[in-house]
Amino acid sequence: MYSVLYPDFLAKDDFKYEKPIANGICELIKYDAKKSSQIPDAIWNKADALVTGLYMKIDESLIYKLKTCKIITRMGVGYDLINEVKCGESGIVVSNVPDYGTYEVADHAISLIMNFARGISEYDRLLKENINNNWHHSSVYTIDRVVKKKLGIIGLGRIGTAFALRAKAFGFDISFYDPYVPDGQEKALNINRCNKLDELMSTVDYLSIHCLANNETNNLINASILKICKPNLVIVNTARGAIIDLDAAYDALKADKIRAIGLDVLPTEPADIKHPLINAWLNEKWADGKIVITPHSAFYSPTGLIFLREKALKTCLDHLQGVKTSNCINEKYLKYRR
Numbered sequence: 001m002y003s004v005l006y007p008d009f010l011a012k013d014d015f016k017y018e019k020p021i022a023n024g025i026c027e028l029i030k031y032d033a034k035k036s037s038q039i040p041d042a043i044w045n046k047a048d049a050l051v052t053g054l055y056m057k058i059d060e061s062l063i064y065k066l067k068t069c070k071i072i073t074r075m076g077v078g079y080d081l082i083n084e085v086k087c088g089e090s091g092i093v094v095s096n097v098p099d100y101g102t103y104e105v106a107d108h109a110i111s112l113i114m115n116f117a118r119g120i121s122e123y124d125r126l127l128k129e130n131i132n133n134n135w136h137h138s139s140v141y142t143i144d145r146v147v148k149k150k151l152g153i154i155g156l157g158r159i160g161t162a163f164a165l166r167a168k169a170f171g172f173d174i175s176f177y178d179p180y181v182p183d184g185q186e187k188a189l190n191i192n193r194c195n196k197l198d199e200l201m202s203t204v205d206y207l208s209i210h211c212l213a214n215n216e217t218n219n220l221i222n223a224s225i226l227k228i229c230k231p232n233l234v235i236v237n238t239a240r241g242a243i244i245d246l247d248a249a250y251d252a253l254k255a256d257k258i259r260a261i262g263l264d265v266l267p268t269e270p271a272d273i274k275h276p277l278i279n280a281w282l283n284e285k286w287a288d289g290k291i292v293i294t295p296h297s298a299f300y301s302p303t304g305l306i307f308l309r310e311k312a313l314k315t316c317l318d319h320l321q322g323v324k325t326s327n328c329i330n331e332k333y334l335k336y337r338r
Helices: 041-046 084-089 102-118 120-129 158-170 185-189 197-201 223-227 246-254 276-283 302-320
Strands: 002-006 026-030 049-052 071-074 093-095 150-154 173-177 206-209 234-237 260-263 291-293
Touching: 002 041, 002 302, 049 302, 071 302, 084 093, 093 302, 102 120, 102 158, 102 206, 102 234, 102 260, 102 291, 150 158, 150 197, 158 173, 158 185, 158 206, 173 197, 197 223, 223 246, 246 260, 246 276, 276 291
Parallel strands: 002 026, 002 049, 049 071, 071 093, 150 173, 150 206, 206 234, 234 260, 260 291
Antiparallel strands: none
């Protein structure tokens, strides 16, 4: 019987959805750990597969402990916490579940943008503050007509494409930047391609980020980029926190170099309340209506989470049983397979 380790499993239902799949095939081992040292070496040593969540870093020192592991499946899309190169060199397949939250993240991103454009959460806050004085249509700073406004997308994969389709329905004029998307995808969607990030960032009124976090995209949105943006720019990030330099975003917001920012993901999670942008969101009057934060929840719906959990385990078991290897992201680094 195989051993499948969940080092940072967050659900509290004792594998309600995984047990029917695992029955008679594998043992499920669960921890709610943040660091590898919180799990005994003997557990790491015997695991045939890992299913990782939001917190566990799979680095070179940990990979050394994975004596029998054949596959690591990230229960999600991003795999920036996993050293896929060292895993490959050790013969460990790294996979993800790229299709689980497509609907949810695209919905969340367009909702954040429309929340700014229509002022929903800010109207609500103002009315709670003083219902008589603030009962007025012009009390929100970010209100906008979005038809024909220029919207930029960074990353036109599954989620970026789903987001583009939603944005088209609102009448946005859509452009994207993604050097890895084959020519012609823009024609299929009837949107505009930008070959340089600067070209995109200097022209758009709204920006939604849907790329992976890696060395190429770390602090992709930085002080230099924000200097060339239009001052009415609204930025939404539902991808990874590391893609935006939060210090630069704070400076741009406070100086009115951009209009607003909506963040579902942050470089440090939960939010670091000492960071100037987070502190402004919590305490400073100038930031009211300019910053909206959600708790890394864009991926979530009850239906989507069940699909994610089931597919993550099936991905591991299919590989272990030799049925198929799905969504391998480190194939070029695999020297041998265990």
